Amino acid sequence: MSEHHAENVPVIIVGGGPIGLSMGLLMGRFGINAILLERNAATTDHPKARGSFARTMELFRLWGVEQYIRDRGLPHGSDHWAVGRNVHELHATRHETDPGQSPVWKSTVAQDAVEEGLLQGVQRYPSTDIRFSTECEGYEQDAEGVTVHCVDSRTGRRYILRSQYLMACDGAGSRMRKIAGIAMTGIPSIGYMANDYLRVDLSDLPVARAAAGMLLSPQRHGDPWLLVLNSNGKDRWLILRRIGGERDDRPSVPTDEEVVADARRRLGVDRTIEVINRSTWRSAREVAECYRSGRVFLVGDAAHRFLPTGGQGMNTGIADAHNLAWKIALVLKEALEPSTLDTYDAERRPVGNITADFQLSTGGRMNALHKHINLDDEDSRQFWFTELEKHVRSVGITLGQWYPRGFLVSDETTPPTLDPERYTPVDRPGHRFPHVWVDADKHESTIDWFDTNFVLVTGPDAHGWRNAAVDLSAELKAPLTVRILEAPDYEHGIFMGPSGAVLVRPDGYVAWRTPARSEQPLKVLRELMQTLGVR
Numbered sequence: 001m002s003e004h005h006a007e008n009v010p011v012i013i014v015g016g017g018p019i020g021l022s023m024g025l026l027m028g029r030f031g032i033n034a035i036l037l038e039r040n041a042a043t044t045d046h047p048k049a050r051g052s053f054a055r056t057m058e059l060f061r062l063w064g065v066e067q068y069i070r071d072r073g074l075p076h077g078s079d080h081w082a083v084g085r086n087v088h089e090l091h092a093t094r095h096e097t098d099p100g101q102s103p104v105w106k107s108t109v110a111q112d113a114v115e116e117g118l119l120q121g122v123q124r125y126p127s128t129d130i131r132f133s134t135e136c137e138g139y140e141q142d143a144e145g146v147t148v149h150c151v152d153s154r155t156g157r158r159y160i161l162r163s164q165y166l167m168a169c170d171g172a173g174s175r176m177r178k179i180a181g182i183a184m185t186g187i188p189s190i191g192y193m194a195n196d197y198l199r200v201d202l203s204d205l206p207v208a209r210a211a212a213g214m215l216l217s218p219q220r221h222g223d224p225w226l227l228v229l230n231s232n233g234k235d236r237w238l239i240l241r242r243i244g245g246e247r248d249d250r251p252s253v254p255t256d257e258e259v260v261a262d263a264r265r266r267l268g269v270d271r272t273i274e275v276i277n278r279s280t281w282r283s284a285r286e287v288a289e290c291y292r293s294g295r296v297f298l299v300g301d302a303a304h305r306f307l308p309t310g311g312q313g314m315n316t317g318i319a320d321a322h323n324l325a326w327k328i329a330l331v332l333k334e335a336l337e338p339s340t341l342d343t344y345d346a347e348r349r350p351v352g353n354i355t356a357d358f359q360l361s362t363g364g365r366m367n368a369l370h371k372h373i374n375l376d377d378e379d380s381r382q383f384w385f386t387e388l389e390k391h392v393r394s395v396g397i398t399l400g401q402w403y404p405r406g407f408l409v410s411d412e413t414t415p416p417t418l419d420p421e422r423y424t425p426v427d428r429p430g431h432r433f434p435h436v437w438v439d440a441d442k443h444e445s446t447i448d449w450f451d452t453n454f455v456l457v458t459g460p461d462a463h464g465w466r467n468a469a470v471d472l473s474a475e476l477k478a479p480l481t482v483r484i485l486e487a488p489d490y491e492h493g494i495f496m497g498p499s500g501a502v503l504v505r506p507d508g509y510v511a512w513r514t515p516a517r518s519e520q521p522l523k524v525l526r527e528l529m530q531t532l533g534v535r
């Protein structure tokens with residue numbers, strides 16, 4: 001097929017994991033036609049990432065998939081460890097307490113369930129065309145768009161697509177990133193890991209059933225610590241072990257029978273064990289040197305590779321997609337200046353580096369526990385359990401990540417300290433607008449206000465700001481709506497006051513704030529939108 005006859009679509013998404021599916025769902029919500037290419041025949045059958053944190057669950061709530069995904073996860077409070085020598089001798093750590101700063105709380109749920117839920121969400125939008133068993137072999141870009149070369153692995157048919165933008169959501173080994181020539185910076189190899197995904201019924205063991213994962217100490221010389229992750233609270237368990245530095249250092253690859261025998265010994269059970277699948281992978285701490293090359297954008301693991309300890313990888317990738325989607329959609333609708341797309345890299349790459357370092361520290365914490373804990377000494381056990389619990393206390397990272405610069409106008413106030421274990425809500429530019437229940441029954445949250453529109457949130461006495469926003473909305477191509485927060489208060493991080501206003505972006509992040517009235521509110525808002533690049 002020649003380029004002249006190429007199928008044309010505004011957005012092509014390469015990769016159909018949780019990040020690509022999130023991007024496809026978001027394009028659907030904005031009414032943007034998109035084609036999603038996934039080389040596999042279906043969503044993953046491997047648990048992979050396990051844990052959707054509060055911010056991710058907020059988005060799933062907005063997208064209508066939260067309950068399906070939560071129902072597939074472990075019970076509330078399961079975000080803790082069980083540590084011991086085998087499944088019969090386990091001690092549980094404490095879970096992270098919900099501080100009530102979100103309308104929803106996190107869920108310990110495996111990636112395969114997340115992908116199934118997101119796929120159902122995407123399928124509600126016929127504007128997103130999902131093509132499984134389709135590989136993107138390469139692309140070229142020019143001033144007007146991107147030419148993408150595809151092959152259908154079921155039929156062998158090759159064809160060409162043409163788009164204005166390409167979203168590279170194709171994972172840590174991203175072919176799209178390599179074609180773009182974007183280098184990764186950081187530590188390319190921290191350890192070589194083996195995943196053994198097994199079926200064994202442990203549902204009669206309450207501590208094992210309720211915990212997100214088990215840490216099993218060595219039983220004999222040469223044994224590594226085993227990380228056993230809980231996929232469904234019953235009979236699907238993922239065993240992770242380090243098998244080398246930069247490569248697989250085992251003298252030979254064990255057979256499935258040997259894997260089963262070792263798992264039976266380490267778990268301490270005489271039960272039927274079945275290998276579901278196995279894989280190896282390399283852990284790293286890397287972030288792309290830039291998240292954009294012309295019309296090609298890196299999203300998720302294509303842009304950053306984290307250690308798995310701490311669980312931030314998938315969550316950070318979904319936040320990447322959420323940050324980029326509204327900008328792409330509104331640029332395509334000619335409601336934003338194309339230059340605003342540069343704010344994706346300016347906002348998300350620093351977050352990638354901060355999160356990569358956080359994950360690196362969690363890996364170091366795990367190594368220290370392996371080295372020093374004495375399970376037979378209660379004081380040693382409690383000391384290292386308290387340290388281990390920091391693994392699951394990450395609300396400050398998930399809700400508190402913020403943008404010092406980008407699609408925002410700073411008000412030159414001081415930001416709260418970023419503490420991984422604690423979140424300080426604030427309506428300051430660059431931060432997620434805080435959660436406040438807006439009805440007595442606690443059904444509607446301020447978080448629910450932010451989806452596909454810009455929103456001017458005002459105090460009850462800000463009549464001038466509200467009237468100006470209504471007038472301005474008739475002039476803009478970008479959608480702008482108004483919401484009144486009847487009782488703004490410092491306790492919830494709302495500092496704009498009764499006469500003030502906050503402009504919130506479609507992704508729920510604050511772009512601008514004022515605590516005071518204005519003599520010319522329409523003029524101020526019009527100039528603000530021009531400064532931000534809103535048409």
